[in-house]
Amino acid sequence: MNFPATTAFPFADYLIAAIFIFFVVTTVAGALIAALTTRIIRGVSGLALCCIGLAGLYYFLNSPFLALMEILIYVGAVCVTIIFGVMLSETDEVLPERFKHKPYPIFGFLIAAAVAGAVFVGIARIGHGTPWLSPATPVTADSWKVAAVGDALLTTYSMAFELISLVLLVAILGALAIARGGRDKK
Amino acid sequence: MNHLLQLHQHVGVYLVLAAFLLAAGIFGLIRRRTLIGMLIAGELIFSAAALNFMALNRFTAPDPTVGQIFVLFIMGLAAAEVAIALSIIIAVYRNYRSIQPKGLSELKG
Numbered sequence: 001m002n003f004p005a006t007t008a009f010p011f012a013d014y015l016i017a018a019i020f021i022f023f024v025v026t027t028v029a030g031a032l033i034a035a036l037t038t039r040i041i042r043g044v045s046g047l048a049l050c051c052i053g054l055a056g057l058y059y060f061l062n063s064p065f066l067a068l069m070e071i072l073i074y075v076g077a078v079c080v081t082i083i084f085g086v087m088l089s090e091t092d093e094v095l096p097e098r099f100k101h102k103p104y105p106i107f108g109f110l111i112a113a114a115v116a117g118a119v120f121v122g123i124a125r126i127g128h129g130t131p132w133l134s135p136a137t138p139v140t141a142d143s144w145k146v147a148a149v150g151d152a153l154l155t156t157y158s159m160a161f162e163l164i165s166l167v168l169l170v171a172i173l174g175a176l177a178i179a180r181g182g183r184d185k186k
Numbered sequence: 187m188n189h190l191l192q193l194h195q196h197v198g199v200y201l202v203l204a205a206f207l208l209a210a211g212i213f214g215l216i217r218r219r220t221l222i223g224m225l226i227a228g229e230l231i232f233s234a235a236a237l238n239f240m241a242l243n244r245f246t247a248p249d250p251t252v253g254q255i256f257v258l259f260i261m262g263l264a265a266a267e268v269a270i271a272l273s274i275i276i277a278v279y280r281n282y283r284s285i286q287p288k289g290l291s292e293l294k295g
Contacts, residue, residue: 013191020194021233023258024203031207033216033225043218043226050207054233057203060194060243073261078229078268085222085272097254112216120209126239134250143250149258152251160255164262171266179273 020060027053040086048079065146200241207234221275221285225268232264 009015030050034043051074058067142148153161193199207230214227236257243253279285 017191017193027203028206031210031230034230035210040220040222043223047226047229050230050233057200057237057285058240061200061240062250063240066240066254066257069258069261073265077265081268081272082222082226085275088276089222089285109217112213115216116209116213119212120205123205123208124202127205128198132197132246135246137248138250139250148251149254152255157255160259164259168262168266171269174275176271179276181277
């Protein structure tokens with residue numbers, strides 16, 4: 001067994017693999033919880049779990065900046081906002097009246113599972129089977145730094161950056177206008 | 187064993203995981219009976235796209251800032267989408283006392 005010479009701790013590779021598998025399992029479990037539960041609040045919790053796992057995967061993909069942003073935006077903002085939405089509306093998926101005294105309808109579940117399974121198998125085969133090429137010129141470590149992202153945001157992508165702030169402003173105003181309408185109508 | 191230790195260096199793992207997230211999102215979108223549940227499923231699909239971008243950005247892109255900035259924009263748009271969708275859901279709940287998409291069958295006019 002050969003250990004890489006760069007790591008001082010001989011079991012660092014095992015630790016890294018274990019942490020990676022932990023984040024993969026977290027992501028998968030969160031996605032399953034978000035898709036399968038009937039209580040909405042559990043679905044939101046599953047989404048938060050999935051996003052924490054994704055943040056770990058972004059860290060493995062060389063981008064700690066995006067890992068932080070994932071936790072900040074998804075777990076901190078999106079999930080909390082959805083929880084507020086749950087508090088202001090209903091909390092459970094109610095079974096339709098005609099299914100109350102019958103066994104749970106399995107047919108729709110099978111159709112949804114078949115569609116999702118077909119999508120998964122097809123896209124996973126494309127992703128796994130394609131021989132992805134490495135870049136011709138090796139990427140330098142400097143271009144992975146957060147400073148490079150900041151530079152690009154203020155030079156190459158400054159127009160898109162300004163536009164997305166405009167989109168966010170319009171979205172906030174639109175959300176306020178829509179949620180305010182109909183408040184006095186009982 | 188060595189293959190398992192280098193698992194995080196393979197682009198295929200991330201792409202298969204992204205395909206799984208997409209499939210879970212589509213399943214939820216078909217299956218959930220409330221608008222908020224469908225919104226959560228939509229967020230899963232957004233995450234799948236972002237993970238795909240980041241994986242290909244890490245392993246195949248010559249300039250790694252592009253993918254990070256694109257994923258950052260995806261997150262910003264997802265946040266804006268959630269704000270709009272939740273305000274629509276709350277407006278729907280005020281009018282119908284329910285957030286089930288099955289009940290939204292009336293048009294004004």
